[in-house]
Amino acid sequence: MSPKKLYIVTGKGGVGKTMTALALVKALQSQTSKNVYYNCFDTTPDKELCKKLDIKTIEFPIQESTTEYIGRKLGSKNIAKWVMKAPFFKALFNIVPSLGNMITLGHMIDTLQNEDDDIIVIDAPSSGHILTVLESPKNFNQIFRTGALVKDIHRMTDFMQSDDLVETWVLNIPTELAVTEGRELIEKLGKSGISNIKDVLNNALFKNELIANEELPEFLDRKVTIEKEVIKSLDSNFDLVFPMYIDKSPIQLVKRIEKKILTELKK
Amino acid sequence: MKNKKIEVFCGTGGVGKTTISASRALYLSSQKRKVLLITIDPAKRLKQVLGLEDSATGEITKIETSNFNLSDSGELHALLLSPEKTLNRILGGKTENNIISTLSKPYGGMNEIMAVLEVQHQLNKNEYDTIVLDTPPGKHFIDFLESSKKIQSFFDKNFSEVFNFIGKRNKPGRILTKLVSSGIDKLLTYLEKVTGKGFVNDFLEAIHILYDHRDVFINGLHLEKDLMNVDFSNWFLVTSADQLKGSDAKELIEASNRFMHKDNYLLINKSWHKFLEEWTTDKQSLVQLRDKLLEQENVIKESTSQYSIQQIEFPEIFENSPAKQVKELISHWKSL
Ligand SMILES: Nc1ncnc2c1ncn2[C@@H]1O[C@H](COP(=O)(O)OP(=O)(O)OP(=O)(O)O)[C@@H](O)[C@H]1O
Numbered sequence: 255m256s257p258k259k260l261y262i263v264t265g266k267g268g269v270g271k272t273m274t275a276l277a278l279v280k281a282l283q284s285q286t287s288k289n290v291y292y293n294c295f296d297t298t299p300d301k302e303l304c305k306k307l308d309i310k311t312i313e314f315p316i317q318e319s320t321t322e323y324i325g326r327k328l329g330s331k332n333i334a335k336w337v338m339k340a341p342f343f344k345a346l347f348n349i350v351p352s353l354g355n356m357i358t359l360g361h362m363i364d365t366l367q368n369e370d371d372d373i374i375v376i377d378a379p380s381s382g383h384i385l386t387v388l389e390s391p392k393n394f395n396q397i398f399r400t401g402a403l404v405k406d407i408h409r410m411t412d413f414m415q416s417d418d419l420v421e422t423w424v425l426n427i428p429t430e431l432a433v434t435e436g437r438e439l440i441e442k443l444g445k446s447g448i449s450n451i452k453d454v455l456n457n458a459l460f461k462n463e464l465i466a467n468e469e470l471p472e473f474l475d476r477k478v479t480i481e482k483e484v485i486k487s488l489d490s491n492f493d494l495v496f497p498m499y500i501d502k503s504p505i506q507l508v509k510r511i512e513k514k515i516l517t518e519l520k521k
Numbered sequence: 522m523k524n525k526k527i528e529v530f531c532g533t534g535g536v537g538k539t540t541i542s543a544s545r546a547l548y549l550s551s552q553k554r555k556v557l558l559i560t561i562d563p564a565k566r567l568k569q570v571l572g573l574e575d576s577a578t579g580e581i582t583k584i585e586t587s588n589f590n591l592s593d594s595g596e597l598h599a600l601l602l603s604p605e606k607t608l609n610r611i612l613g614g615k616t617e618n619n620i621i622s623t624l625s626k627p628y629g630g631m632n633e634i635m636a637v638l639e640v641q642h643q644l645n646k647n648e649y650d651t652i653v654l655d656t657p658p659g660k661h662f663i664d665f666l667e668s669s670k671k672i673q674s675f676f677d678k679n680f681s682e683v684f685n686f687i688g689k690r691n692k693p694g695r696i697l698t699k700l701v702s703s704g705i706d707k708l709l710t711y712l713e714k715v716t717g718k719g720f721v722n723d724f725l726e727a728i729h730i731l732y733d734h735r736d737v738f739i740n741g742l743h744l745e746k747d748l749m750n751v752d753f754s755n756w757f758l759v760t761s762a763d764q765l766k767g768s769d770a771k772e773l774i775e776a777s778n779r780f781m782h783k784d785n786y787l788l789i790n791k792s793w794h795k796f797l798e799e800w801t802t803d804k805q806s807l808v809q810l811r812d813k814l815l816e817q818e819n820v821i822k823e824s825t826s827q828y829s830i831q832q833i834e835f836p837e838i839f840e841n842s843p844a845k846q847v848k849e850l851i852s853h854w855k856s857l
């Protein structure tokens with residue numbers, strides 16, 4: 255696979271975004287010699303787990319990103335530091351979190367554009383909040399309208415909408431709520447100009463090898479039937495499917511999903 | 522379980538907050554209580570669970586409880602949060618201001634802030650016996666909890682005096698000192714350099730509109746305190762037996778410790794252990810499978826047993842329609 259610069263892994267809550275994002279970092283690491291980083295957007299990564307998996311994390315703390323950005327705009331780091339310390343400014347940032355979202359995203363894109371060898375995989379917030387992040391450039395474009403900031407915002411949207419630079423993984427698990435949320439998300443991402451999307455089904459019990467070959471007790475049989483019904487009724491064609499694995503220790507899960515990503519993408 | 526004014530369901534992603542809170546609200550209404558179920562998650566899955574239309578967003582809607590096999594019950598209303606409608610109510614109408622109207626759109630980012638104001642408003646109305654609250658996953662729930670503080674600090678009296686002064690140019694000397702010491706005038710000069718004059722004008726207008734309604738924003742903003750009051754709230758930390766998320770559940774318990782009291786419950790959802798225990802098999806590979814699954818369910822119970830929190834367990838319901846799942850879960854509240 256020819257790697258993109260930025261991967262966004264999202265979907266409903268609990269569908270396996272964290273496990274899959276980590277597995278994707280591992281898969282990319284084994285396919286390229288570039289620096290592949292794992293990022294958790296506005297939450298802190300599980301550093302212990304990353305260390306065990308030999309995964310490098312990259313963070314863009316809002317305070318620092320903003321100081322750097324404002325510093326560049328005003329041509330003075332000191333003024334920027336002073337601005338960020340002003341109580342009113344702090345209060346403003348707290349009450350308008352999407353402003354912070356946009357600056358974080360902008361800093362991330364800047365970094366990627368300056369470092370040819372960097373790739374970032376974002377373990378993104380779930381559906382409702384990733385849309386807030388991805389719509390933030392559009393919203394602030396409307397707010398600022400003209401001026402120096404708008405050019406930066408356009409550079410951001412151009413980057414985000416490029417199919418060669420960004421790939422978004424929408425994860426689903428085989429339940430009605432998760433798959434519906436996945437469909438809604440793909441539609442809304444499309445409206446934000448994001449169309450390079452991989453539609454992924456995770457945690458599919460019916461794809462587990464042991465389960466598929468055995469005489470099952472009634473409740474597991476029922477679960478498998480339900481999963482298949484859900485997928486059929488919602489008429490979804492997934493680009494990638496990961497089974498439900500029995501051993502849920504995170505290291506094992508990440509390794510298994512990584513393997514699956516590599517074999518499926520070779521097809 | 523005691524009756525309270527508000528019940529909060531929180532937890533990491535996909536553990537069943539929306540499903541379980543809907544079943545709880547329906548159960549409470551079957552106890553002849555008048556209940557309002559509010560979801561503050563912009564993903565709005567509750568609409569699918571209850572069969573609501575998108576157009577119901579921001580409007581309190583009566584739920585036909587007979588659809589869930591509850592005859593003879595109290596009353597259940599539901600509300601899918603619309604940040605825009607909440608703000609318009611506070612401001613007394615739609616605003617023309619470009620900044621405010623953009624930010625209060627569905628994905629504008631004001632969700633958690635508006636959520637606190639809406640929940641507070643519904644509590645103040647005092648029309649319901651209980652409000653059941655379905656929250657967004659993880660960090661955004663914490664954002665919600667911290668919103669009262671954020672609102673209070675934004676509406677700091679000093680800021681509003683200063684901005685009033687900038688607007689009206691009537692200068693009592695005291696304020697002038699404040700203006701200089703707050704640094705706001707300097708801030709605005711820098712802002713103008715980067716954003717241009719148009720934005721600064723919009724910005725000042727927006728601040729004025731908001732500070733004009735300062736009282737509505739902070740009057741009665743005691744949600745944070747109320748939630749900590751044992752006579753006022755029940756907390757349900759939802760976890761899922763099929764998710765082994767290392768530190769997440771613990772982190773949430775610890776983070777919410779500041780906000781909680783003794784009437785809280787750890788709700789372990791989607792448990793398989795009853796089914797697993799009833800499953801007899803001789804086949805070695807299946808015995809292993811069963812034991813592994815049982816072992817993993819126990820890890821969750823053990824890892825959280827160090828916290829003095831009452832545990833309740835809900836089984837996985839093997840149905841594909843969310844409404845059917847909810848229907849069955851109602852009876853589990855009865856048997857508690
Ligand atoms: N393929 C899989 N097989 C078995 N279990 C899985 C699989 N994928 C995920 N899980 C289980 O589901 C849990 C949730 O996964 P994960 O933490 O990656 O989800 P998430 O989408 O990041 O959740 P959140 O929305 O809370 O961030 C994992 O801890 C693991 O126990």
Ligand SMILES: Nc1ncnc2c1ncn2[C@@H]1O[C@H](COP(=O)(O)OP(=O)(O)OP(=O)(O)O)[C@@H](O)[C@H]1O
Nearest residue numbers: 267429431534535536537538539540658836837838
């Ligand atoms: N007891 C249960 N039995 C069977 N399925 C359940 C049960 N509880 C929840 N589910 C299913 O699990 C999935 C997650 O549930 P739900 O959407 O209620 O969780 P949530 O915590 O609100 O998620 P999010 O973090 O995305 O808001 C859904 O597909 C739901 O139908």
Ligand SMILES: [Mg+2]
Nearest residue numbers: 271272273377
């Ligand atoms: Mg996660």
Ligand SMILES: [Mg+2]
Nearest residue numbers: 538539562566
């Ligand atoms: Mg939910």
